[in-house]
Each structure stands twice: as structure tokens, then as C-alpha cells.
Amino acid sequence: MNNATAWNLGGRTAVITGAASGFGRELALVCRDAGMQLVLADVDEAGLAQTLALTGLAPARAVTQRCDVSRADDVDRLARLAQQRFGGAHVLFNNAGVLAAGPIWKATPQDWNWVFGVNVMGVAHGVRSFVPAMLDRGEPAWVVNVASAAGLLCPPDLGVYSASKHAVVAISECLHHELAASGKPVGVSVLCPSFVDTGIADADRQRPASLDDANPEQAATIARIRKATRGGTLSAAQVAQCTLEAVRARRFYVLPHDKVVPAVAQRLAALIAGDAPVDARASPR
Numbered sequence: 001m002n003n004a005t006a007w008n009l010g011g012r013t014a015v016i017t018g019a020a021s022g023f024g025r026e027l028a029l030v031c032r033d034a035g036m037q038l039v040l041a042d043v044d045e046a047g048l049a050q051t052l053a054l055t056g057l058a059p060a061r062a063v064t065q066r067c068d069v070s071r072a073d074d075v076d077r078l079a080r081l082a083q084q085r086f087g088g089a090h091v092l093f094n095n096a097g098v099l100a101a102g103p104i105w106k107a108t109p110q111d112w113n114w115v116f117g118v119n120v121m122g123v124a125h126g127v128r129s130f131v132p133a134m135l136d137r138g139e140p141a142w143v144v145n146v147a148s149a150a151g152l153l154c155p156p157d158l159g160v161y162s163a164s165k166h167a168v169v170a171i172s173e174c175l176h177h178e179l180a181a182s183g184k185p186v187g188v189s190v191l192c193p194s195f196v197d198t199g200i201a202d203a204d205r206q207r208p209a210s211l212d213d214a215n216p217e218q219a220a221t222i223a224r225i226r227k228a229t230r231g232g233t234l235s236a237a238q239v240a241q242c243t244l245e246a247v248r249a250r251r252f253y254v255l256p257h258d259k260v261v262p263a264v265a266q267r268l269a270a271l272i273a274g275d276a277p278v279d280a281r282a283s284p285r
């Protein structure tokens with residue numbers, strides 16, 4: 001792949017997890033507009049059906065599958081579906097994600113298991129289930145891991161979420177180096193948005209009953225996140241558009257919100273100076 005030319009995605013296949021809502025739904029729409037075939041996955045089957053209807057695509061170009069990304073077998077099944085229906089994935093969006101909040105010493109084992117199961121293992125399973133076939137095929141292919149500005153900053157009361165998103169950034173950076181060393185035309189981007197109006201503040205709606213023992217003090221932070229997302233400066237559609245442009249341009253870091261960059265610089269300056277960390281509540285997520 002020549003880095004100087006934009007990648008024409010027409011006729012290629014996008015696999016999108018968390019496609020029933022928010023960024024995932026908007027990614028489906030921008031990928032449709034790019035002429036791609038779609039494999040849409042989520043635990044929310046009703047939401048998936050709504051996304052499919054919004055795309056207006058016939059079964060020959062789009063398919064949905066229930067998939068819990070925290071389950072290795074589910075993600076393997078998704079990869080098999082993409083292979084059988086469309087010959088495999090050209091762009092994989094590891095987008096599904098959930099949020100838990102509250103002081104880290106009150107985070108429950110279930111908070112950690114749920115958030116790391118979806119946000120971290122979901123990405124790990126996506127990489128394991130899809131990347132080998134991308135490398136074997138030898139054609140241009142791409143992975144987009146959806147992290148967060150909270151993967152670059154460390155805001156208080158978002159410790160579990162932030163730790164999971166830092167892990168997504170780390171997975172993505174390691175994957176970038178490993179793919180570069182493979183010599184194959186396969187790459188990765190990591191998306192790190194700030195607050196955007198989606199369903200993320202109501203992530204508990206998909207929380208499994210077996211893991212429903214949440215941090216008893218998360219409500220105030222969740223309410224603050226809900227307010228911040230509703231006041232977000234970019235829409236989910238704009239973030240999706242910006243993400244697809246980054247894929248076309250083969251850009252690694254995707255930071256759609258300008259304010260995140262100085263906040264990251266401030267964090268790194270404190271680290272380099274040996275100072276205490278800056279309170280990221282003063283910065284965007």
C-alpha cells in the first residue's frame with residue numbers, strides 16, 4: 001500500500017462491533033456511504049436490526065450477528081461469518097465498549113471483570129480472530145481499536161474505564177509495530193475521542209446480571225459523564241467520518257477533539273518533570 005494515496009474502500013468489507021448504537025451505528029453509515037459491505041455485531045439485537053434498517057442495505061451487502069465481544073467463541077464466529085459471506089474483513093472496528101465509574105477503591109470485582117471483559121478482551125479477541133486471516137490474504141486491511149481520551153489521560157473516578165482504555169492504546173501500539181514488521185499491508189489505528197453524545201453513559205443497560213454488582217458510588221460520575229456527553233462538541237457521525245478518513249489515510253492516532261492534545265502534553269510534561277499528575281477533570285475525557 002502506498003501511504004501517499006487514499007485507500008478506496010468501495011467493495012471492501014467492514015466488521016463493526018457495538019454496531020447497535022452510538023459510534024458503531026454511525027460507522028456503519030459512513031462505511032455504507034464508502035460502498036463497503038457490512039458485518040454488524042452487538043449484544044443488542046433490536047438495536048442491530050435498527051442499524052441495519054438505517055443503512056437500507058440488502059442482505060447481499062450487509063449482515064448482522066449477535067456477538068458478545070468478551071467471549072472468544074462469539075468473536076471467532078463473527079470472523080467465520082465475515083469469511084463465509086464476504087471473503088473476510090478488510091476493516092475491523094473493535095468498537096464495542098462499556099463504562100463503569102466511581103472511586104477506584106470502591107470498584108467491585110464485577111466492575112473490573114465486566115469493563116475489562118468487554119473493553120480489553122473484546123479488542124484482544126478481535127485482533128486474535130481477524131488479524132491472522134488479514135495477514136494470510138496479503139491484501140490491504142486495517143484494524144481500528146476504539147479507545148478514548150481516557151486511554152491517554154487518567155481522570156479521577158474513571159479508574160477502571162481509564163485503565164481499560166490505556167490497555168487498548170497499548171495493544172494498538174504493540175500491534176502497530178508487529179504489523180509493520182510483518183511486511184504485510186495491514187495496519188491499525190486507535191481512536192481516542194472525548195465526550196460524544198451516545199449511549200455510553202447508559203452502558204449499564206447491557207451489563208450482564210452475573211456482573212451487576214456495580215461500584216456503589218458511581219452515580220454522581222455517571223451523571224457528570226451524561227451531561228458532558230450531551231454537551232459534546234462533535235457528534236458521533238462526525239467522529240465516525242473522521243475515523244474513516246484516518247483509515248483511508250492510514251493514520252495511527254485518531255484524536256478528533258482538538259482539546260485532547262494539550263491535555264496529553266500537560267500529562268507528559270508532568271511525567272517528564274517528575275511532578276504529580278494533573279487532575280484530568282480539568283481536561284476533556
Ligand SMILES: NC(=O)c1ccc[n+]([C@@H]2O[C@H](COP(=O)([O-])OP(=O)(O)OC[C@H]3O[C@@H](n4cnc5c(N)ncnc54)[C@H](O)[C@@H]3O)[C@@H](O)[C@H]2O)c1
Pocket residue numbers: 017018019020021022023024041042043044047067068069070095096097098118146147148149192193194195196197198199200201202203206229
Ligand atoms: N461516547 C463517548 O463519549 C466516548 C468517548 C470515548 C470513547 N468512547 C468509546 O466508544 C465506543 C462506542 O461507545 P459509544 O459511545 O458509541 O456508546 P454506546 O453505548 O452508544 O455504544 C456501545 C455499544 O456497545 C454494545 N456492547 C456493550 N457490551 C457489548 C458486548 N459485550 N459485546 C458486544 N457489544 C456490546 C452496546 O450494546 C452498544 O450498542 C466504546 O468503546 C466507548 O468506550 C465513547
